[in-house]
Amino acid sequence: MKRTRTLVTGGAGFLGSHLCESLLDQGHEVFCLDNFFTGQKQNIVHLLDHPYFELIRHDVTTPFYIEADEIYNLASPASPIHYQYNPIKTMKTSLMGAIHMLGLAKRLRARILQASTSEVYGDPMVHPQPESYWGNVNPIGERSCYDEGKRGAETLFMDYHKQHGIPVKIIRIFNTYGPRMHPDDGRVVSNFIVQALQNKDITIYGDGSQTRSFQYVDDLIKGMIRMMQTPASFTGPVNMGNPNEFTIRSLAEKVIAMTGSRSKIVYRQLPSDDPKMRQPDISLATSELSWYPKIELEEGLGKTIAYFEQLLLEEKLVEKATTPTNGSRGRVLVK
Numbered sequence: 001m002k003r004t005r006t007l008v009t010g011g012a013g014f015l016g017s018h019l020c021e022s023l024l025d026q027g028h029e030v031f032c033l034d035n036f037f038t039g040q041k042q043n044i045v046h047l048l049d050h051p052y053f054e055l056i057r058h059d060v061t062t063p064f065y066i067e068a069d070e071i072y073n074l075a076s077p078a079s080p081i082h083y084q085y086n087p088i089k090t091m092k093t094s095l096m097g098a099i100h101m102l103g104l105a106k107r108l109r110a111r112i113l114q115a116s117t118s119e120v121y122g123d124p125m126v127h128p129q130p131e132s133y134w135g136n137v138n139p140i141g142e143r144s145c146y147d148e149g150k151r152g153a154e155t156l157f158m159d160y161h162k163q164h165g166i167p168v169k170i171i172r173i174f175n176t177y178g179p180r181m182h183p184d185d186g187r188v189v190s191n192f193i194v195q196a197l198q199n200k201d202i203t204i205y206g207d208g209s210q211t212r213s214f215q216y217v218d219d220l221i222k223g224m225i226r227m228m229q230t231p232a233s234f235t236g237p238v239n240m241g242n243p244n245e246f247t248i249r250s251l252a253e254k255v256i257a258m259t260g261s262r263s264k265i266v267y268r269q270l271p272s273d274d275p276k277m278r279q280p281d282i283s284l285a286t287s288e289l290s291w292y293p294k295i296e297l298e299e300g301l302g303k304t305i306a307y308f309e310q311l312l313l314e315e316k317l318v319e320k321a322t323t324p325t326n327g328s329r330g331r332v333l334v335k
């Protein structure tokens with residue numbers, strides 16, 4: 001088998017680290033590029049001794065040169081608190097990062113995949129969201145640096161394809177969770193699990209009636225790699241998410257039940273432009289890639305809870321796991 005040389009930008013992040021690992025497992029060579037804004041060495045430390053893994057500290061807002069066959073462009077903060085921390089930098093990362101990586105792909109005639117997002121649909125007026133829906137995005141709101149940055153990146157990808165024949169691939173990722181999310185990442189699944197494991201208040205923003213569809217990381221990584229392998233003419237965009245839709249309140253209740261936590265639910269102000277609902281129409285991914293997610297919420301939450309339990313124990317943020325009392329997972333007590 002030919003060993004593909006693969007560049008993964010944002011490779012030390014949550015999704016990037018899983019992608020690097022899967023690509024190495026499949027026998028590819030991996031160049032993992034990251035500026036460590038939200039990524040962590042801890043995510044990829046187990047890969048550092050692999051003979052076909054290379055770690056590069058670099059920021060995609062400046063050009064980068066390497067010889068590679070494929071590029072996965074994941075560099076971008078993904079959690080609202082992180083992408084809103086420095087909105088200008090977020091936009092630069094999306095747009096300048098896309099330009100630099102597309103320029104690289106053009107010189108190399110390499111395949112390049114863009115990790116786009118369901119946020120391109122904004123607060124959607126169509127439900128569930130098919131790829132043909134153009135979205136309902138506020139261009140000057142709190143989320144705009146991310147949403148419009150990702151929309152602009154999609155435009156660049158398609159224009160490089162049309163103008164220069166670059167084999168581009170665009171996937172629109174819906175809320176994805178799993179091990180290696182940062183405990184302070186701020187996204188809902190990690191927040192709720194970390195709060196529940198410490199018996200702290202579970203913070204629901206708004207009344208919790210807004211919905212999201214939650215995809216387990218392993219399903220996404222399989223879809224991502226499959227998308228890269230499609231014929232050069234197939235660009236997408238393709239939705240990738242789990243169509244099972246839950247209210248945020250029901251997610252909180254599920255996490256409390258599964259951790260056996262004593263946490264109480266508290267309600268906080270809903271951030272502006274927070275989408276009311278989100279559910280992917282994945283018929284394109286199913287017909288073109290024969291891909292559909294296999295891991296349902298309960299199973300994925302179980303694996304993610306086990307990960308955070310271990311992490312919090314190691315960091316001594318919780319005391320010990322007790323024996324399960326109610327048929328659910330063990331409970332962890334605050335120190």
Ligand code: NAD
Nearest residue numbers: 010013014015035036037038039059060075076078173176
């Ligand atoms: P993450 O924050 O864990 O990972 C992002 C990585 O990009 C981090 O390692 C970070 O340090 C790196 N990075 C950020 N700015 C950079 C820059 N200028 N130069 C180099 N590296 C930079 O987030 P994630 O959840 O792993 O998301 C990965 C990608 O997938 C992002 O592009 C995100 O927009 C997209 N995405 C994720 C989700 C999700 O639910 N996880 C949903 C939609 C889209």
Ligand code: UDP
Nearest residue numbers: 080186187188189191203204205210248274
């Ligand atoms: N959310 C919440 N409590 C939290 C974190 C998030 O109620 O501690 C809500 C948030 O307002 C949104 C949903 O959960 O409605 C998903 O938020 P997340 O940041 O995970 O991703 P989004 O899909 O909004 O980008």
